[in-house]
Structure formats: structure tokens, C-alpha cells
Amino acid sequence: MAEDVFVDERRHMVEELRRLGIHDEKVLSVMEKIPRHLFVPEYMRHLAYEDSPLPIGHGQTISQPYIVALMTEALELQGEEKVLEIGTGSGYQTAILAELAREIFSIERLHTLAEGARRRLELLGYGNVHVRVGDGTLGWPEEAPFHRIIVTGGLPQLPHSLWEQLADGGRLIAPIGGRYDQYLWLYIKERGAQRKRALCPCTFVPIVGAHGWPDEASLRRRFFGFHRQEEGGSERDV
Numbered sequence: 001m002a003e004d005v006f007v008d009e010r011r012h013m014v015e016e017l018r019r020l021g022i023h024d025e026k027v028l029s030v031m032e033k034i035p036r037h038l039f040v041p042e043y044m045r046h047l048a049y050e051d052s053p054l055p056i057g058h059g060q061t062i063s064q065p066y067i068v069a070l071m072t073e074a075l076e077l078q079g080e081e082k083v084l085e086i087g088t089g090s091g092y093q094t095a096i097l098a099e100l101a102r103e104i105f106s107i108e109r110l111h112t113l114a115e116g117a118r119r120r121l122e123l124l125g126y127g128n129v130h131v132r133v134g135d136g137t138l139g140w141p142e143e144a145p146f147h148r149i150i151v152t153g154g155l156p157q158l159p160h161s162l163w164e165q166l167a168d169g170g171r172l173i174a175p176i177g178g179r180y181d182q183y184l185w186l187y188i189k190e191r192g193a194q195r196k197r198a199l200c201p202c203t204f205v206p207i208v209g210a211h212g213w214p215d216e217a218s219l220r221r222r223f224f225g226f227h228r229q230e231e232g233g234s235e236r237d238v
């Protein structure tokens with residue numbers, strides 16, 4: 001592999017995460033190791049270790065490192081879990097999960113992003129990841145139950161299907177709220193009952209799906225009665 005010129009930048013990013021209150025050493029050491037610059041578009045590599053989200057194309061973003069660290073820490077992974085992720089995006093969060101849990105099932109709505117993530121994760125040697133194109137708000141019933149579920153886009157409410165697919169004793173983390181701002185919630189299933197805790201305010205791109213937000217094309221159809229072809233819109237909705 002070519003020499004990694006980002007080692008120092010990654011170390012600084014981790015120092016910053018520590019300063020911001022992330023203290024799980026396993027999470028920090030995995031983030032010090034994973035090459036985030038390979039998960040962002042080439043022209044943005046120099047910004048890969050700033051603590052900010054970055055565009056990854058198709059109107060989507062790779063989440064801010066602090067939020068990724070916070071969510072991962074809150075999952076309290078022990079190493080043996082089966083994890084469901086909704087919103088693969090770049091695959092960066094997926095790689096972190098793959099380092100800390102047994103098997104990862106990740107669902108991405110957009111075909112092009114799913115392909116990119118699959119390719120990157122394969123290249124980096126993660127054999128315990130399965131990426132599927134589909135509507136993650138329906139979960140992955142054939143593989144349920146999951147010990148952990150993580151949703152990396154905003155939802156109007158927690159979908160019943162995801163709660164159902166969470167194992168007893170499991171943890172689910174999701175941004176819930178409005179289309180443009182949410183609160184990060186941690187849900188814990190204890191003998192079927194729900195305990196929940198709000199972690200912090202956040203801003204994620206919307207999860208679009210049956211139990212998520214309607215897509216913008218269908219909103220336009222609903223309000224204006226027509227659908228304008230998206231520019232360069234080769235993206236498939238599923």
C-alpha cells in the first residue's frame with residue numbers, strides 16, 4: 001500500500017475527539033486507523049480529517065467524525081454483535097462497525113453509493129460486511145434479530161419494523177425529528193420494554209422510505225402535479 005500521508009492528521013482528529021468528550025479507547029483507536037480520506041471524493045481528501053460532514057455526491061454526506069464517534073460509543077459494542085446499519089453512504093461508519101462487531105448488515109437506498117461503499121470496504125479487506133440496496137426503514141427481516149441497529153439519516157419517528165428487529169437487550173440509535181434537524185436518540189430494549197435517552201441535537205440528511213420521509217420528486221408530484229426530470233438523474237430509487 002502507498003505510504004499513508006494522513007497519519008498525523010488522523011492522530012489530530014482523534015485528539016480533538018478526545019477533547020470533545022469521546023473516551024472509549026476502542027472507538028478512538030479504530031478511528032485513528034481507518035483511512036477516512038478514502039471515503040470522500042478525491043478533490044476533498046485534504047479536508048477528510050476536519051471535524052465536519054462532507055458531500056459524497058447525490059445530495060448525501062459522510063457524517064461528521066464527532067457524531068460518528070458518539071454514535072459508535074453509545075452502541076457499546078463488545079465484539080460479538082450482529083449489527084444493522086441504515087444509510088451506508090460512503091461506508092465509513094460501516095468500516096468502524098466492522099472493526100468492532102461480528103457481522104454488519106448495511107442498507108443503502110441509492111445504488112451508486114452502495115456500489116462505491118461495497119468496493120471500498122472490499123478493498124480494505126472487510127469480509128464481515130453485507131451491503132444491500134433497498135429501503136432500510138423496513139429493516140432486514142431475514143437476518144433479524146440484531147443486537148444493535150444504527151440509523152445514519154434523519155427519521156420523523158422510530159419505525160416499528162426496526163424496533164421489532166432489535167434483539168432483547170439490544171441498542172438502537174437514530175436521529176429523530178424534523179426533516180432538517182433532529183435529536184439523536186438511544187433506545188434500549190429490556191425484556192420487550194423501551195428505555196430511551198436523548199443524546200444531542202444533530203442535523204442529518206433525511207432517510208427516504210416507507211417509514212421515513214417522502215422523496216422530493218414525490219413531494220413535487222403531490223404539490224405541483226408534475227415531475228421534472230432531475231438533471232443528470234441516472235439515480236434509481238428503490
Ligand code: SAH
Pocket residue numbers: 056060061062063086087088089090091092093094107108109110113134135136137152153205206207208209210212
Ligand atoms: N453513514 C454514512 C452516512 C450517509 S448519509 C456515511 O458516513 O457516509 C445517509 C445515507 O442514507 C445516504 O447515503 C442516503 O442515500 C441513505 N438513505 C436515505 N434513505 C434511505 C433508506 N430508506 N434506506 C437506506 N438508506 C437510505
